[in-house]
Amino acid sequence: MAQTKKSLKCSTTEIYTHQRPKRGKPTNHTHSPSKDSILANPTLSEEVITAILVRLPVKSLLKFKSVSKEWFALISIPHFVKTHLSFSANYSTRHRLVLQIDKYSPRKRIHRHCSVASLFYDSVTETFDLDNPVKDPVLFTSIAGSSNGLICYNICHDLTLWNPSTRKFKQLPDLGLQMTSDFHIGFGYDRVHDDYKVVAIIREFRTNYYYAKIYSLKSDSRRTMDDYQGARLYHHSGMLVNENLHWITKYDDGYGIMFIDLVDGKCSKVEKPWYGKEYLDLKLGVLGSHLSVICCHERSDVWVLKEYGVKESWTKLYTIKCPYYMLSPPLCMSIEGEILHVFRSTLMTYNPEDDLMRYPEITNLDGYDHLEAELYIESLGCPVLQNEPMAQH
Incomplete structure (x- = not known):
């Protein structure tokens, strides 16, 4: 019973797209990329990000819509909504x-x-x-x-x-x-x-x-x-x-x-x-x-x-x-x-x-x-x- 119960619990996945560096002495060649440019060129591919997001609960996805325009558009498209529904049906x-x-x-x-x-x-x-x-x-x-x-x-x-x-x-x-x-x-x-x-x-x-x-x-x-x-x-x-x-x-x-x-x-x-x-x-x-x-x-x-x-x-x-x-x-x-x-x-x-x-x-x-x-x-x-x-x- 205990093992079955664990399988039913869905852990929330945390997604970190960028971590702010520690403050140090400024240098002339330092360039801080904008938030949008980082999200537009993530370390993870779009396919991997999508595969992670469709497995998250609705409450988390509603928050992640405000991360960037790209994520808002991704989470809003009908194909994503249907794919997310199919995952939710199995949880x-x-x-x-x-x-x-x-x-x-x-x-x-x-x-x-x-x-x-x-x-x-x-x-x-x-x-x-x-x-x-x-x-x-x-x-x-x-x-x-x-x-x-x-x-x-x-x-x-x-x-x-x-x-x-x-x-x-x-x-x-x-x-x-x-x-x-x-x-x-x-x-x-x-x-x-x-x-x-x-x-x-x-x-x-x-x-x-x-x-x-x-x-x-x-x-x-x-x-x-x-x-x-x-x-x-x-x-x-x-x-x-x-x-x-x-x-x-x-x-x-x-x-x-x-x-x-x-x-x-x-x-x-x-x-x-x-x-x-x-x-x-x-x-x-x-x-x-x-x-x-x-x-x-x-x-x-x-x-x-x-x-x-x-x-x-x-x-x-x-x-x-x-x-x-x-x-x-x-x-x-x-x-x-x-x-x-x-x-x-x-x-x-x-x-x-x-x-x-x-x-x-x-x-x-x-x-x-x-x-x-x-x-x-x-x-x-x-x-x-x-x-x-x-x-x-």
Whole structure:
């Protein structure tokens, strides 16, 4: 365990580009090169400097942007941002959890964040207030999803994309959510078009008709889907897997799984697992890169779709003997196989090998009635468009 923990810790690399010489007697031939000229001709090659920088945390990179114009440009280019994201995805210390915490009396909602690795390996996990772009504490906010370090916030029916690592955010145009209280939001990245998209599925109260709108960050535009197959959705946020946003649907004959393809905007279905009988409830989640379902009746069965699009690849991972309403779908898994869940108003890790439940000690969670959690990766991803003024909190 100790050796595994060490491998998860990421040491910060210090970079020294120039050390000021000790003060001595001046000579006529002494010439002090300017700071820019030294950085323009470093001892290390540009490839080596890039290889070092992409391995550093966002906090360090934001400071290093002020070293020189060259470093600012390097750290800002899209290729560097994507390469840095791929490294961060492999460092568990760069994975964080946003906690949406509710107290029913008096009505209160707050957001905090904590380290995922700490939940698995530290004796105590500290949570921190999430300094989100919501200025008015009276406004009721919820998290509609996250992708590549960006979080989609629903702030009283107004949507905002926000990067908590860089604190840059963008308020999205009106998608018509103010006109109804029955809507479902999904957020994700379209790799084919290098674009972030928000999907809003809205129910028209008068006609009970469902329709869908898609917002594109790249074009800063929204459109109504032409072929949306209107269906009653059971849970609010879409789960992103394979560039598709998934929702649980509720029909008269039971539950189903619907998805919207972010690449072409088409709507289709995923076959649910075959479990022999109808369950009282289904909850949809994502475990790693796999779609997951928690099937609930007198116990909670956790399934994953190991090969996307192949019904026969649905595999039951484990069963937890607890009521379905207490347990969330799995959030993530440690190297040793422990799996993180929300359990009631706290977090729980479960080991399928020995059927052991463990409740990490977490600061600032006592006294609350309900908890939801969303994973995100620290990244340099920018929620604003090129040539658009950056909003920063």
